[in-house]
Amino acid sequence: MSSRVEYGWRATLRELFTYKSAILGIAILAFLVALSVYAVVTIPYDQAVKLWRGSENVWINNPRNALPEWWEWFAGKKLPRTLVLDSRVTGFGVSKAVTPVVGTDMKLVTINYIIDYNYDDFPSEVNIFFSARYQKNPPLVKLVVQKPGGEEIEFPRFSLRAPNDSLYYSISKDVLSTLVSYYASKHGGVNVSDRLTSIELTFGRASREGLESGALEVEKGMYRVRIDAVCFGEDSDLDARIVVYGKVHGPAGTDNLRRPLEIALLWGAPVALAFGLTASLLTTVLQMVIATIGAWYGGVIDDIIQRLTEVYMILPFLPFLIMISAFYKIDIWVILAVVIVLSIFGGGIKSTRALVLSIKEYPYIEAAKVYGASNARIIFLYIIPKILPPLVPGLISAVPGFVFLEAALSFLGLGDPFLPTWGKVLNDAFNAGALYRGYFYWVLEPAALLMLTAFAFAFLGFALDRVVNPRLREM
Amino acid sequence: MGEDKVLLRVENLKMWHAMRRGLFGGVVYVRAVDGVTFSLAPGEAVSVVGESGSGKTTLGKTILRLHEPTDGKLIFKGRDITHTPEKELMWFKRETGLVQQDPYGAMPSFMTIYRILEEPLIIHKVGTKEERSEMIFKALEEVRLTPVEDFAFKYPHMLSGGQLQRVAIARALILKPSLVVADEPVSMLDASVRVEILTLMRELQEKRGISFIYITHDLSTTRYFSEWIFIMYAGHIVERARTKALLQNPLHPYTRALLAAIPDPDPENRKRFREVPPGEPPSLVNPPPGCRFAPRCPYATERCRREEPPEFEVEPDHFVKCWLYVGAR
Numbered sequence: 056m057s058s059r060v061e062y063g064w065r066a067t068l069r070e071l072f073t074y075k076s077a078i079l080g081i082a083i084l085a086f087l088v089a090l091s092v093y094a095v096v097t098i099p100y101d102q103a104v105k106l107w108r109g110s111e112n113v114w115i116n117n118p119r120n121a122l123p124e125w126w127e128w129f130a131g132k133k134l135p136r137t138l139v140l141d142s143r144v145t146g147f148g149v150s151k152a153v154t155p156v157v158g159t160d161m162k163l164v165t166i167n168y169i170i171d172y173n174y175d176d177f178p179s180e181v182n183i184f185f186s187a188r189y190q191k192n193p194p195l196v197k198l199v200v201q202k203p204g205g206e207e208i209e210f211p212r213f214s215l216r217a218p219n220d221s222l223y224y225s226i227s228k229d230v231l232s233t234l235v236s237y238y239a240s241k242h243g244g245v246n247v248s249d250r251l252t253s254i255e256l257t258f259g260r261a262s263r264e265g266l267e268s269g270a271l272e273v274e275k276g277m278y279r280v281r282i283d284a285v286c287f288g289e290d291s292d293l294d295a296r297i298v299v300y301g302k303v304h305g306p307a308g309t310d311n312l313r314r315p316l317e318i319a320l321l322w323g324a325p326v327a328l329a330f331g332l333t334a335s336l337l338t339t340v341l342q343m344v345i346a347t348i349g350a351w352y353g354g355v356i357d358d359i360i361q362r363l364t365e366v367y368m369i370l371p372f373l374p375f376l377i378m379i380s381a382f383y384k385i386d387i388w389v390i391l392a393v394v395i396v397l398s399i400f401g402g403g404i405k406s407t408r409a410l411v412l413s414i415k416e417y418p419y420i421e422a423a424k425v426y427g428a429s430n431a432r433i434i435f436l437y438i439i440p441k442i443l444p445p446l447v448p449g450l451i452s453a454v455p456g457f458v459f460l461e462a463a464l465s466f467l468g469l470g471d472p473f474l475p476t477w478g479k480v481l482n483d484a485f486n487a488g489a490l491y492r493g494y495f496y497w498v499l500e501p502a503a504l505l506m507l508t509a510f511a512f513a514f515l516g517f518a519l520d521r522v523v524n525p526r527l528r529e530m
Numbered sequence: 531m532g533e534d535k536v537l538l539r540v541e542n543l544k545m546w547h548a549m550r551r552g553l554f555g556g557v558v559y560v561r562a563v564d565g566v567t568f569s570l571a572p573g574e575a576v577s578v579v580g581e582s583g584s585g586k587t588t589l590g591k592t593i594l595r596l597h598e599p600t601d602g603k604l605i606f607k608g609r610d611i612t613h614t615p616e617k618e619l620m621w622f623k624r625e626t627g628l629v630q631q632d633p634y635g636a637m638p639s640f641m642t643i644y645r646i647l648e649e650p651l652i653i654h655k656v657g658t659k660e661e662r663s664e665m666i667f668k669a670l671e672e673v674r675l676t677p678v679e680d681f682a683f684k685y686p687h688m689l690s691g692g693q694l695q696r697v698a699i700a701r702a703l704i705l706k707p708s709l710v711v712a713d714e715p716v717s718m719l720d721a722s723v724r725v726e727i728l729t730l731m732r733e734l735q736e737k738r739g740i741s742f743i744y745i746t747h748d749l750s751t752t753r754y755f756s757e758w759i760f761i762m763y764a765g766h767i768v769e770r771a772r773t774k775a776l777l778q779n780p781l782h783p784y785t786r787a788l789l790a791a792i793p794d795p796d797p798e799n800r801k802r803f804r805e806v807p808p809g810e811p812p813s814l815v816n817p818p819p820g821c822r823f824a825p826r827c828p829y830a831t832e833r834c835r836r837e838e839p840p841e842f843e844v845e846p847d848h849f850v851k852c853w854l855y856v857g858a859r
Binding site (some may be wrong): 419421422423424 | 591596620624630631632635638639640654698701
């Protein structure tokens, strides 16, 4: 009759650890839990939402669509990091000198930057952000770039249009035409290829063939950038920040809005775990209680529950959920409640009911009735403890389904409007055409985390199933 | 028997199970117990003997009000409990106990023996925690599961069938009931422990003065156990008498056949022809109009097939439901 040698939770756990899949599942789960705790502790909820929804200005010093830093291991070359040089922050490579012009209220501001560029690839962008103070006339600014080889390129003087003007060096037409004409004159009327960008022309080793074919190599070494500005007025000043954007950033890369993906990936973990576990737990427990009550009392109660279940089972779950989320812009906890309400009368009712109908006839239930146990006592203390163990593996195995559901809703743009989740990252990537444009990491990272979560629960569920239902064990 | 000496009075008790036949068929009734009358004095033990399907188990369960009788009357300690709703039966549940056939199935596998014995006490709000613990240890001692500390915190699967049946007896007796129904309590046990369990039950029954209804298909065990024997056949009690009288002087042809079927280790027996009536018990859905045993009875007359016999008291305390004894007294 009883083939199990040991009973109780402790014995079950001990037995669970004899399965490799259980250990693997628990290890992955522990990693995800650690990730969640780290996310919640280091980036509080409000801050996460603010950072994720913040405009581009928060992340202006980050490269756009940068790969994660570890991509270097696979690329086999040193990929450029982002370099930020700010004249307001004194440090290595930045120096600023202000000389008043005697007899006038003019000032000459000279800022020198040294950029030590030792990467195997071109930067993705270069921007210069000015911050000027003036009364009437904006400063006149001249930019001089000296390459490691000694070539010095002077850009035409221009006047700032606003105190916070910026020079988008990589896309400015003036910059490009200056560079093209500089090389054309230096290499004796060479026909500079259209394919070359300002970045390549600035950071590339210029040769006649290279300029004509449009294939330049990176010139490594010290780049010196000088900003010569003439400021007008007593209280005038100028500062500038040069950002040489790299091609890799952080542990997870950035998206098209320069946001570091790790914020969303980190915050996705607690959301996915909380959503999946809560949904699975509540659905299983509620289904179990409802099915047990129905099977125990029988008659009209059972009939109502069974008919309701049959109706629920043919209702299209996802379209319903989509409709509800589309009509009411709801947050993730309301979505969770809706998911639970929609799955209460699920298929689990049928299998639990079948189980209870057989347990109902067990002699020990009859004995309990003879000594006067009430219906509630029999349901909660005599039947549910008996059917609970076989339901636990199902509960664990059902978690990924709910995690995927949340991701699917977010992917469809129907998830929580504020919270960064894995599904939302996938949605952003899809909208930005990430796979067409080769931003594979943007899709693979959240997908990998989703699969990891599914694996963890599946491994654990399988092992638990074998422990709890010994008949599944292979001989 | 004076009215004050009756613990349980069963009057024309009928328990028909409703059953639906097929998809469009109407409801039919299985007449598991079909008109049973007897009384039980306090402290008396009764054996109910019958073959499978004779309704003996249903009779036991109906007496314990696990079923609501279809017809008839159940009077316990002078109170009519035939149709009393479940909620008002708590006093009755405290007065009754049940020992079942399958000792493994009779125990919730997830509770310790201690908890199993504590459950009835908790439900009936008996004593404080300490008092209950004392009662449980005493009960285990009484059924000789010693050392009690060893047994109390074990789970049912750690015990043997015989030990579990002792737990079942302890559970049935822990509320100090006045009536216990034992439904084939030894038929699933090893032959070696059967007598032990029966003796233990008999001992406790006599010591505490409990009324016992011992349901069995095995006539040979009844003589050790009871003052009365009731023979059941197809939902009727066909013969009831004091144990000695019934075993020495069986009146009903069915009882005679049953007694003749008991194996007796006497070498002479191999030459004797055993007279076993051919056939099977009748369908309880559609029983024959006359005596239920008539189709198999070698003495059946036309009257037997037509008319149901009443109960005749052939000798004092010896009742038989058979036309052969019409006018015997």
